[in-house]
Amino acid sequence: xxxxxxxxxxxxxxxxxxxxxxxxxxxxxxxxxxxxxxxxxxxxxxxxxxxxxxxxxxxxxxxxxxxxxxxxxxxxxxxxxxxxxxxxxxxxxxxxxxxxxxxxxxxxxxxxxxxxxxxxxxxxxxxxxxxxxxxxxxxxxxxxxxxxxxxxxxxxxxxxxxxxxxxxxxxxxxxxxxxxxxxxxxxxxxxxxxxxxxxxxxxxxxxxxxxxxxxxxxxxxxxxxxxxxxxxxxxxxxxxxxxxxxxxxxxxxxxxxxxxxxxxxxxxxxxxxxxxxxxxxxxxxxxxxxxxxxxxxxxxxxxxxxxxxxxxxxxxxxxxxxxxxxxxxxxxxxxxxxxxxxxxxxxxxxxxxxxxxxxxxxxxxxxxxxxxxxxxxxxxxxxxx
Amino acid sequence: xxxxxxxxxxxxxxxxxxxxxxxxxxxxxxxxxxxxxxxxxxxxxxxxxxxxxxxxxxxxxxxxxxxxxxxxxxxxxxxxxxxxxxxxxxxxxxxxxxxxxxxxxxxxxxxxxxxxxxxxxxxxxxxxxxxxxxxx
Ligand SMILES: [Zn+2]
Numbered sequence: 001x002x003x004x005x006x007x008x009x010x011x012x013x014x015x016x017x018x019x020x021x022x023x024x025x026x027x028x029x030x031x032x033x034x035x036x037x038x039x040x041x042x043x044x045x046x047x048x049x050x051x052x053x054x055x056x057x058x059x060x061x062x063x064x065x066x067x068x069x070x071x072x073x074x075x076x077x078x079x080x081x082x083x084x085x086x087x088x089x090x091x092x093x094x095x096x097x098x099x100x101x102x103x104x105x106x107x108x109x110x111x112x113x114x115x116x117x118x119x120x121x122x123x124x125x126x127x128x129x130x131x132x133x134x135x136x137x138x139x140x141x142x143x144x145x146x147x148x149x150x151x152x153x154x155x156x157x158x159x160x161x162x163x164x165x166x167x168x169x170x171x172x173x174x175x176x177x178x179x180x181x182x183x184x185x186x187x188x189x190x191x192x193x194x195x196x197x198x199x200x201x202x203x204x205x206x207x208x209x210x211x212x213x214x215x216x217x218x219x220x221x222x223x224x225x226x227x228x229x230x231x232x233x234x235x236x237x238x239x240x241x242x243x244x245x246x247x248x249x250x251x252x253x254x255x256x257x258x259x260x261x262x263x264x265x266x267x268x269x270x271x272x273x274x275x276x277x278x279x280x281x282x283x284x285x286x287x288x289x290x291x292x293x294x295x296x297x298x299x300x301x302x303x304x305x306x307x308x309x310x311x312x313x314x315x316x317x318x319x320x321x322x323x324x325x326x327x328x329x330x331x332x333x334x335x336x337x338x339x340x341x342x343x344x345x346x347x348x349x350x351x352x353x354x355x356x357x358x359x360x361x362x363x364x365x366x367x368x369x370x371x372x373x374x375x376x377x378x379x380x381x382x383x384x385x
Numbered sequence: 386x387x388x389x390x391x392x393x394x395x396x397x398x399x400x401x402x403x404x405x406x407x408x409x410x411x412x413x414x415x416x417x418x419x420x421x422x423x424x425x426x427x428x429x430x431x432x433x434x435x436x437x438x439x440x441x442x443x444x445x446x447x448x449x450x451x452x453x454x455x456x457x458x459x460x461x462x463x464x465x466x467x468x469x470x471x472x473x474x475x476x477x478x479x480x481x482x483x484x485x486x487x488x489x490x491x492x493x494x495x496x497x498x499x500x501x502x503x504x505x506x507x508x509x510x511x512x513x514x515x516x517x518x519x520x521x
Pocket of ligand 1: 411412413414415416425426427428429
C-alpha cells in the first residue's frame with residue numbers, strides 16, 4: 001500500500017439554479033469557482049475537475065476544461081472534464097479525491113457546471129436520451145423519463161401503492177424547498193397540485209420531475225483543513241456500475257450501482273448505514289430518489305412513501321433526507337447535479353444557513369447516479385472539530 | 386442513393402437488430418442477449434445469431450408526452466417493455482388508439498415501421514415496433 005492522506009472539503013459554493021439566460025457555461029463556472037477561491041485565499045491548486053454532461057450537444061463545445069480554466073486566469077492549471085451523464089459530478093469528486101488522497105496534489109477544485117436552457121425542450125430531451133443505450137433505447141424514443149415511469153409502475157405494483165401515495169415525495173421536497181432560499185422551486189405543493197399537474201410519462205407527472213436549470217456548484221478538496229475550528233472530511237467514496245440495456249435488467253426497483261457504491265463508501269469510512277444522519281439523494285425523478293434510499297439501505301424496500309408521509313425523514317429525526325428539497329426543489333443542472341448535492345451536504349454538516357435547525361449531525365452521505373442505475377457514486381462526509 | 390446509405394453506416398450496421406430483432410445466443414451456456422454483446426455472463430465469447438420470436442407479451446409501459454426532437458410529430462409515444470420468448474425488449478407500442486386498454490400481459494406482435502427521419506441526411510430509419518394483437 002502507498003501512503004494516503006486525509007481529504008477535507010475546505011470551500012464550497014453554488015450558483016442557485018435558474019434560467020440564467022444572460023450567463024453561458026464560462027460565466028456560470030467562474031461564478032462558482034471564484035467564490036471557492038475567495039474562501040480559501042492562497043491555496044496551491046494542482047488541478048480543476050470539471051463535471052459536465054452535455055456541452056457537446058447543448059453548446060457544441062468539447063475540450064471544455066481548457067477554455068474554462070483560461071477564463072478564470074488559470075490556463076496553465078489542467079482542467080479535467082469528467083462526463084458521466086447526470087452522474088458526472090460524483091465521478092469528478094471521486095477522481096479529485098483520489099489524486100489528493102494519493103498525494104499527487106495538495107489541493108484540487110471540483111466544479112460542476114451545466115447550461116440546460118441553451119436549447120428548446122425537445123432538443124434537451126434529445127440530449128437526455130444520450131444517457132440511455134442510444135442505439136437501442138434513445139433511437140426508438142426512449143428517454144430517462146420513460147425509464148423512470150416504468151420503474152414507478154413496477155414499484156406501485158410490487159408494493160401496492162397508488163399514485164397518490166407516491167405524490168408524497170414532491171410534496172415533501174417542495175415543503176423543504178420553501179424554507180431554502182437557495183432553492184429554484186420555493187413554493188409549497190399540495191396533493192391537489194401534484195395530482196393536477198400534467199402527465200409527462202404516465203404515471204409520472206410534472207411534479208415528479210426535477211426541473212432543468214442552468215447552474216454551477218464547486219468545492220475545493222485539500223489534504224488538510226484550512227480553518228481549524230470545524231472541518232468537513234471525506235471519509236469514504238464508493239462507485240458502482242450496472243450499465244445495461246433496460247430490458248436486460250431483472251428489476252426496475254433496485255438500483256444495484258447505488259447499492260454497490262454505498263457499500264464501498266461505508267466500508268472505506270468504517271461506518272454502517274445506520275450511523276448516517278443526513279442524506280442527499282439524486283431525485284431527478286421522485287421514484288429515483290425513493291429507489292436510491294432503499295438501494296442504499298437507508299430505508300427498507302417499499303417503505304419510503306410510508307415513512308415520508310409519517311414525517312419520519314423530516315428535520316428532527318434520526319435520518320433527514322434531502323434537507324434542502326433535493327433536485328426537485330434545487331433544480332436539475334444535468335452533470336452538475338451531484339455538486340449541488342455535495343455543496344448542500346457541506347452546509348448541512350457545518351450547520352450554516354439555512355440548515356441551522358439540523359443540529360450537530362456528524363455523518364452525511366451524498367448519492368449521485370448516471371441515467372437509470374448506470375454508474376453511481378456515494379460520498380460519506382464527517383464533521384470533525 | 387447508395388452513397389447516402391454508405392454515409393450512414395451507423396444505421397445500416399444495426400439492420401439485423403433493427404429489422405429482424407437479431408440477438409445472440411451463447412454457444413457454451415445458451416443464454417440469449419438482445420442487444421448482442423461480445424462476452425457472455427459465463428465468460429464465453431462465442432455466440433451465434435438468435436432471431437427473437439415475433440410475438441410476445443407486454444410487461445410494462447408508459448405513455449410518453451415529452452419526447453426528443455425527432456419524435457415531436459409523433460407524440461405521444463407509447464414506450465413499452467415486451468417479453469419475446471424470455472428476452473425483454475424496450476420499444477414503441479403502436480396501433481393503439483386507447484392506451485387505457487393496455488395492461489401487462491397483453492399479447493403483442495413485432496411490426497416493421499418507420500422510426501424517424503435522419504435529420505442530417507433526410508434518410509428514413511426503419512425498425513421494430515410492437516402492436517397489440519387484439520384491438521386496442
Ligand atoms: Zn454463456
